[in-house]
Amino acid sequence: MRIATWNVNSIRSRIDRVEDWLRRTDVDVLAIQETKAREDQFPYLTLQALGYEVAHHGFNQWNGVAIASRVGLEDVQVGFEGAPQWGEPPVTEARAIGATCGGVRVWSVYVPNGRQLEDPHMAYKVEWLRVLAADAAGWSTDETPTAIMGDWNIAPHDEDVWSMEFYEDKSHVSPAERAGFQGVLDAGFVDVVRAHAPGPKVYTYWDYQQLRFQKNRGMRIDFILGNPTFAARVEGAAIDREERKGKGASDHAPVVVQLRD
């Protein structure tokens, strides 16, 4: 069984790429982030024609998460218990969708972008991670293999950014964000990709601007975290850097894990 996560930066503008990628990579379950589509705009039919069932949650007016699975899609759940609210008037931004696919519990998450260190969005991001970690603690001891995967908008280690000097006063590397990510690890989850794709200079995201991809000036911010029963089944993993190349690429690369049957 092959499972992947990919921030596609608009499912509508990327649907041809997603279709081609699914056809050639033999992925059974794909967690998608930044769908940027309303329900009536989401290309369900294209993915269904490829044999995938799809669950989508557009959590605010410009973003969304989804799961596409060709090994079953059961017990779909939007968000976590007690997810913090955001906006005026307060609205719940669940920013996550979960489902059981072929016996594996998968969560597609889009961790809030904190924008700036002192921005209220940053406090919201840290609180969101605290709530996720609290729920993750309950999942870590499950017999059910469980993965939390997506765009975390956090570079946990200095080697996960092309320049710590550049990011010193910016989002994604601050102690509070890194502590939030660590909280999910402390809840009993492990990064199942890093051992198979070690750094330094191994990234999952490159800004469109300033020829960052061509210069390999990126960040590792997309992660697949597994509980012990999931991690025990991982036999390989890779970051598909090739997919970031060329015209019409997302600014994120897909991240893939291979599970033993």
Added chain:
DNA sequence: ATGGTAGCCCTGCTA
């Protein structure tokens, strides 16, 4: 130099 690029909510905002 608050620039650059991409995508949508589209001449402004978000990432």
